[in-house]
Amino acid sequence: MVVFSDLDRSIIYSKRFLGENSKELEIEVYKGENISYISQKTVNLIKEINKNSCFIPTTTRTTEQFKRIEFSKYGLNFKYAITSNGGNILIDGDIDKDYKIFIEKKLELSSSIDDTIKLLEKYKSVYGIKKIRKAEEFFFYIVVDKEEFDLRSIEGFIREIKGLNWDTYKNGTKVYFVPSALKKSTAIKYICDKLNYKQTFAIGDSIMDKDMLEFCRSSYLLGHGDLVNILQKENPFLVSKKSGFEGTEEVLNSIILSQKNLNNNI
Structure with missing residues (x-):
């Protein structure tokens, strides 16, 4: 057990x-x-x-x-x-x-973490995003203001990385971007x-x-x-x-x- x-x-x-x-x-x-x-x-x-x-x-x-x-x-x-x-x-x-x-x-089935983070660059100024953090070389996440951030503001990014075998999870004040595997x-x-x-x-x-x-x-x-x-x-x-x-x-x-x-x- x-x-x-x-x-x-x-x-x-x-x-x-x-x-x-x-x-x-x-x-x-x-x-x-x-x-x-x-x-x-x-x-x-x-x-x-x-x-x-x-x-x-x-x-x-x-x-x-x-x-x-x-x-x-x-x-x-x-x-x-x-x-x-x-x-x-x-x-x-x-x-x-x-x-x-x-x-x-x-993880080779997903795009590299560095290439995927680069796609987030144009969203850095989105209202409510406070920080971008990388977790080792596996995944990355943004720290957001729960009152100000709207997940719909990065829908384009979420759709784009989904096609690159990356998933998105919102958990409290963090939004995680994780390779599908x-x-x-x-x-x-x-x-x-x-x-x-x-x-x-x-x-x-x-x-x-x-x-x-x-x-x-x-x-x-x-x-x-x-x-x-x-x-x-x-x-x-x-x-x-x-x-x-x-x-x-x-x-x-x-x-x-x-x-x-x-x-x-x-």
């Missing part, structure tokens, strides 16, 4: 989710500031899952950003991790070279095929998690996530009743219960 889990707003949270008397654990420091937190219950539940299965962090974060998260500080150590939205698989913290060759071959599910399928995992679970909250949730057999969606609103009545996933840290704990407890039921039926 294996659990693939998104991180931000699925397992770890920013300050906005902290209560007034919060006792959540600090897990990420950036530029001298604590920016991400995890609950002690979440730590304990992930450890419980890892006793009889494999818990694999699966994130859109780059490898560098992922390594900022101090999981080991609380005794959480992961054999595998997926970073860069499926661009890298880490084994004991090191990049899987075989997978790197595999994914680079798939670069998906969390690409890396997940690779791991499952390699390690013969059949019982697959997934945890996510956003549009960037949708393909992962669709791929896995049992998938959980955090109730506070944007994807709940996007899917509405067509949502096929299990949605947490609670939000934030408590929502995460609810989902992890459900997975542990499923794990026990599976083991009892063997």
Whole structure:
């Protein structure tokens, strides 16, 4: 059994989710500031899952950003991790070279990242676009003002890159432009095929998690996530009743219960 889990707003949270008397654990420091937190219950539940299965962090974060998260500080150590939205698989913290060759071959079906970014140049002055950022050499995104930016203002660009095998995802204050083959599910399928995992679970909250949730057999969606609103009545996933840290704990407890039921039926 294996659990693939998104991180931000699925397992770890920013300050906005902290209560007034919060006792959540600090897990990420950036530029001298604590920016991400995890609950002690979440730590304990992930450890419980890892006793009889494999818990694999699966994130859109780059490898560098992922390594900022101090999981080991609380005794959480992961054999595998997926970073860069499926661009890298880490084994004991090191990049899987075989997978790197595999994914680079798939990315050849899309135009190069530099050529694609150049097409965005004429849209740089669009109202509401604050920054353009490249994530390693895999994908890029714009940071926007949610109140001022209108996705329709770059519709021409979106259509143009779609023909070059690039997809577009809007998630909060960011709009991601990603090669069509670069998906969390690409890396997940690779791991499952390699390690013969059949019982697959997934945890996510956003549009960037949708393909992962669709791929896995049992998938959980955090109730506070944007994807709940996007899917509405067509949502096929299990949605947490609670939000934030408590929502995460609810989902992890459900997975542990499923794990026990599976083991009892063997």
